[in-house]
Amino acid sequence: MAIVINLDVVMAQRKMGLTELSQKVxxxxxxxxxxxxxxxxxxxxxxxxxxxxxxxxxxxxxxxFVED
Structure with a gap:
């Protein structure tokens, strides 16, 4: 069992960088x-x-969730 985090995909879709997201969160x-x-x-x-x-x-x- 594996949980994959697709944060980079969602950030790219929203055109938001790491710096901006970290400040807002x-x-x-x-x-x-x-x-x-x-x-x-x-x-x-x-x-x-x-x-x-x-x-x-x-x-x-x-x-x-991605099955092994």
């Missing part, structure tokens, strides 16, 4: 980069909530 670029590059082991619901608000998307647009 209120988390560091380093932590956002970890999410964007599928290196994260967990994400707080509050962080996911803010990302979805800023990008005007649903959690399912960012998180995807």
């Amino acid at each position: 209120g988390i560091t670029q380093a932590n956002l980069s970890i999410l964007k590059n599928n290196k994260a082991k967990a994400i707080r619901f509050s962080t996911l909530d803010e990302i979805c608000k800023v990008l005007q998307c649903q959690p399912g647009d960012i998180l995807q």
Whole structure:
């Protein structure tokens, strides 16, 4: 089982860069980069909530289950 984070895809669709998103969400670029590059082991619901608000998307647009 694998959860894939498609944050980079959603950011590209919204034409939003890492710096702008990190400022609007209120988390560091380093932590956002970890999410964007599928290196994260967990994400707080509050962080996911803010990302979805800023990008005007649903959690399912960012998180995807891919079977091994």
